[in-house]
Amino acid sequence: MSENPPTAANSSGPPPHRYTASLAARIESRWQDFWEDNGTFDAPNPAGPLADPGRPAGSEKLFVLDMFPYPSGAGLHVGHPLGYIGTDVFARYKRMKGFNVLHSLGYDSFGLPAEQHAIATGVHPRVNTEQNITNMRRQLRRLGLGHDPRRSVSTTDESFYRWTQWIFLQIFESWYDPAAGRARHINELVAEFESGGRRTDDGRGWADLSPGERRDVLDSHRLVYLSDAPVNWCPGLGTILANEEVTAEGRSDIGNYPVFKRNMKQWVMRITAYADRLIDDLDRLDWPEPIKLMQRNWIGRSEGARVTFSSPAGGIEVFTTRPDTLFGATFMVLSPEHPLVPALTASARRAEVEAYVAAAAAKADADRQDDTKEKTGVFTGATAVNPVNGAGVPVWIADYVLMGYGTGAIMAVPSGDQRDFEFARAHGLPVVATQMPPADWFAARGIEPTADCALWPGAFVGDGTVINSSNDSVSLDGLTSVAEAKSRVNDWLAANSLGEPTTTYRLRDWLFSRQRYWGEPFPVVYDETGRPHAVPESELPVLLPELADFKPTALDPDDSVSDPVPPLARVKEWTRVTLDLGDGPRGYTREVNVMPQWAGSCWYEMRYLDPTNGDAFVDPEVERYWMGPRGAGHTGGVDLYVGGVEHAVLHLLYARFWHKVLFDLGHVSSEEPFHRLYNQGYIQAYAYRDARGQAVPASEVTEKDGTWSWAGETVAREYGKMGKSLKNIVTPDEMYDEFGADTFRLYEMAMGPLDASRPWNTRDVVGMQRFVQRLWRNAVDEDTGESIVSDGAAPDGLRRALHRTIVGVDADMDGLRFNTAIAKLIELNNALTQHVNTHGTAPREVVAAMAQMLSPLCPHLGEELWHRLGNSGTVTYVPFPQADPALLVEDTVEVPVQVNGKVRSRIVVSPSATEQEHLAAALADEKVQAALGGKDPVKTIVVPGRTVNLVVGK
């Protein structure tokens, strides 16, 4: 490293060698060049092109990962890098602890914003995307992140999406075997059919099927399949959306356009086959409990039973979680879309039923849900039979019963379900109790205990004693346990072939097609019969064709009728292709939809491991090293995955699903992609509006006595995201210019715990700047630039402070508690400052350890100080300081003494003092004696080294 260019001594400016933003900038860019030139953060692989014979991959590895960023055109604001700084500090700390750390960052660069920008400007999305990536790389390089640049990939690279397509084909060429509980290759299914070991659904033999019929059977088993089912059609975006991408208001997550339900033929991934494993394996992951809960809720597993009610139109199957209440089922409700509705409808009621069905169909999902919870419905005129007691139950239809969940039909037990209760009351249907609620239930409602539900104000949900529930061959009466009642009735249903226990999920299969341009093309072609075929692996990647016009055919956001026309459908020369799929060259038509943006992020972390591999998406040995299980029962996966909670269900669920398929097919050794997940908080900001509601520039607002003003006008303050329209954006570039990257990093880490959201406050950054300036001044003379470090031993007190700090900082960094680690470093620096103020020099042992401990947080400053202490090379791999246990032992400890639980005095004792010695010292203390007032303690509690509590009677 070269020395600073000496600045001319200026009588008015700061001393020439003060750690100012401009000096920081010079130091920072110098070390950034050094790291780049020396490949400082290149992590060696155990095999392949990224292996390093001079630096074999050690056994202690650590894979640290940030959530895949989208390269936005707007650039970064100070909120974006929070997680990246956190992972960088952790990664750097772990390198100093001897780990082989893999840390890199790529770009999730397909997606709607780039495409919409392209539509607006006419510039190809690839051009725009690459510009954005370049700008983001520049902003992040300036931050000093220790990434391995060789591993940075983009989903839009042909060499990347080739493998996204390859993985799609693996999913396409496989089926889920429920008996084995895992995915298997489709050829194994073919073999089972051919051998006769498996029959087709309609019972015909494999040999009796035409080739086309065989194809249809296989296609119906694949993990990704074509479905002509109701989808979320968003004309405003010109595409369909996954359920997860539609808000509760029935609008698109992106853009907030109306979404309509309609039937379309689309690719769908069979994620529901993995529902159980996706729930059960959560227990083996080190994830925040709320995120696990959100995934469990999203999958929504519920155990219950399917029960068949006979009716004039045949058996009606219902799903219920409470088969024990069957005797209280007094009517049935079918979804208006239920296939049996026309057959069940009595001619006298047909007009009314059809009107209701039509009205329900006309309502968008949102309207159906937005209804004021009023329970509408109509009677079909049909009566079904309750299988447990032969009672006739009227069959109704109502739109609160959803066709997409369970069987689309319910048995209504109004005495045990509030919704059914309200429906029964509204339509004059009978209510029969199957449980006697406990006395306090009645007491709380101010009525006398009675089994007559006509007197009940609402349904009873809870544990009561079963009543009214017996027939000739089974009785539940008298049972007090719901579980036992369920099990008894389930046994009876099974024995009489009336029903069976079953499990239902809220999770639906994943809609995988998008009618867009800027996404991965499907490696799929259609033959003349319209059946899909995989493009051979040798033909990958299927390149996205160049287009001059990226726009899906313009549609009105409220036009729910017109069909989507994907941009690729217009490239006629691309859609027609001649291929030899084993039966000679033939003409095929390409799939013109593209994959959703989630596709690339379902597996990107594995491409970091082996980014240049042209033979496989990742070398199995490399995958095993970085992501393999760490022992029996361990899922394997990334060691630390940091990102925001907004991906709790979508990305994290899809990525887990793909990973499990790859595991089942033997492509990876890990069962889960992300073993430990950590949710960083958000940096938010204040925004200010004037009396007209217009946002005013936040940086120009002044505060006085709790009121804020701008340009002499009082403005209102609100708190939330940073955004252009709120005029409250602060960028990293501004921070680099004003303070330098290290100070900016330090502030982001010091302002609170990594997982908490907090408000940005530029004014507070100066605290961290003062700290680093003071530290700099403790090593370098501000006027001469000379070192003031001395080789003499540090005084005992300072040395002890140093070793206490080492222990604390070590533990804090390991636990991602960077804010308290920084506080401890500041305390040590304050002690060092006092020493420098009195002695004029700083002991080398303290400055060196400070440089090391600081370097994960402020890597440039750490390197610079380390260098100025006379070391060569980088501090990156210098072992973290170790504390000397002998220096951690205190001579004396101060222990508070409480009398009746209130602190009255403090005693000083040896750290090894016994309980008796504590007590003796406490009783001898004047203030304690005064507090005791001459009384003898009736009870004494001594926690050696922590507290003494003397209890005296009042």
Next chain:
RNA sequence: GCCCGAGUGGCGGACUGGCAGACGCGACGGACUCAAAAUCCGUUGUCCGAAAGGGCGUGUGGGUUCGAGUCCCACCUCGGGCACCA
């Protein structure tokens, strides 16, 4: 409606059931300076008190405990997720 998470000085935040408020911002005072900035030293939860000292204090109300910010119950407020899921 249901399910999570969070409420601590003027502000951001510390805190294994054992001295609440580490560290930082801001504020106040002092040193240095012709002066200002910067820097350094000190004070800073609140109330009573000249002081010594004492009372109160971690959203509210109860409880457990020798001892509660921390554990339990109920409630309030804010943030997030799901929302007719049978």
